[in-house]
Amino acid sequence: MYISLHIKKVTMNCIKEVLEHQGRSQRWLAVKLGKSYNMVNAYVQNRQQPRIEVLFEIAELLSVDVKELLVSNKSEVK
Numbered sequence: 088m089y090i091s092l093h094i095k096k097v098t099m100n101c102i103k104e105v106l107e108h109q110g111r112s113q114r115w116l117a118v119k120l121g122k123s124y125n126m127v128n129a130y131v132q133n134r135q136q137p138r139i140e141v142l143f144e145i146a147e148l149l150s151v152d153v154k155e156l157l158v159s160n161k162s163e164v165k
Contacts, residue, residue: 109149113131
């Protein structure tokens with residue numbers, strides 16, 4: 088399966104918003120991913136972006152399309 092994502096245009100993600108909308112915690116996501124809370128917090132706070140494989144895993148865990156986790160430079164961020 089080939090999926091083309093313009094990763095270079097992505098400057099931040101929406102993981103925090105999706106977690107909040109679903110009533111999930113960062114700790115829950117860290118356990119499900121098998122990653123430290125600090126690593127997941129870095130993703131959520133946009134201090135570090137997850138690798139594409141991790142991003143797809145997050146999307147699967149949250150039952151959303153990976154595109155819903157991404158914000159492009161062209162999107163208006165408030």
